Amino acid sequence: MKKCLLPMIILLLAACEKPYIADVTPEGDSSAGANVILRMTTFEQITFSRSSVDITDVCSRLNIALFDANGTKVRNVAQKEGDKSFGTVAMSLAVGTYHLVVIAHNCDGSATITSEDKVTFPNNKVTDTFYYYGDLVVTDSQQSYDLTLSRAVAMFQLVLADEQLPAGVAKLKFYYVGGSSTFSPRAGYGCVNSKQTEVRAVADSTTTFDLYTLPHTEEDVLTKLTITALDANDNALEERIFEGIPVTRNQITRYTGTLFGQGGAQQGAGSLRLMANPDWSSVTSYNF
Numbered sequence: 001m002k003k004c005l006l007p008m009i010i011l012l013l014a015a016c017e018k019p020y021i022a023d024v025t026p027e028g029d030s031s032a033g034a035n036v037i038l039r040m041t042t043f044e045q046i047t048f049s050r051s052s053v054d055i056t057d058v059c060s061r062l063n064i065a066l067f068d069a070n071g072t073k074v075r076n077v078a079q080k081e082g083d084k085s086f087g088t089v090a091m092s093l094a095v096g097t098y099h100l101v102v103i104a105h106n107c108d109g110s111a112t113i114t115s116e117d118k119v120t121f122p123n124n125k126v127t128d129t130f131y132y133y134g135d136l137v138v139t140d141s142q143q144s145y146d147l148t149l150s151r152a153v154a155m156f157q158l159v160l161a162d163e164q165l166p167a168g169v170a171k172l173k174f175y176y177v178g179g180s181s182t183f184s185p186r187a188g189y190g191c192v193n194s195k196q197t198e199v200r201a202v203a204d205s206t207t208t209f210d211l212y213t214l215p216h217t218e219e220d221v222l223t224k225l226t227i228t229a230l231d232a233n234d235n236a237l238e239e240r241i242f243e244g245i246p247v248t249r250n251q252i253t254r255y256t257g258t259l260f261g262q263g264g265a266q267q268g269a270g271s272l273r274l275m276a277n278p279d280w281s282s283v284t285s286y287n288f
Helices: none
Strands: 036-044 061-067 073-080 088-091 096-105 112-115 118-120 130-138 143-151 154-160 171-177 195-201 208-213 219-230 236-248 252-257 272-276
Touching: 036 096, 036 130, 061 088, 061 112, 073 088, 073 112, 096 143, 154 219, 154 236, 171 208, 195 208, 236 252
Parallel strands: 036 143, 154 252
Antiparallel strands: 036 088, 061 073, 061 096, 096 130, 112 118, 130 143, 154 208, 171 195, 171 219, 219 236, 252 272
């Protein structure tokens, strides 16, 4: 993790919001006259796949907000993939201490940074998301910072081992409760109890489905996950229910098994294996 130039800046956590306000362009290329330059160069990556890489390699949108000592938002910047200076933001700020929130994500639109304790995403859809939250001390001289972001989400991954799906299955609907779709940059965790729904198309080669949530604590639980197989007209064909699914920030909880039984749709057939990525302390097995 790269350290900021001023020791008073402490990296903690972050959040999201609508397009930019004030003197920073969406591309963030107005560096002339700017006294603060932020570069979102890397993110902290532990268990999902690789070591730290450029944040722009894994996220398509950036939302940045600055708050004064009273918690009033004084600056709002939005960038997206394709912008000329995506990943770098230049700002002209008055001398003082600010609270900086940065959210990197893959939503279809900008996230909304309402406060240091509340960030929401378009349609309440959570994608792979990274954050930064900390103090930004602005002086008379120009300052440049390389920021390292941390992952905010946990992933639930379903891996199908079915030899074939029941006839007519076109989609899988995932309805899950226990996690959050709203984020607190100050705390670094989810801050509401959400009901999340994702619908994913099913093709012959589709065997893996990734879902994201914002845990409320370091070790949280999805209290209930309902997976419904739908036909092309959204008629329900089959349903599975899982309860008590452990989720941890920056870790994958992977369920592998035959969702509908071997080549059929018998409820209760098949087996389920619950696995966690290397940072988890154990592997717990379940049958269904």
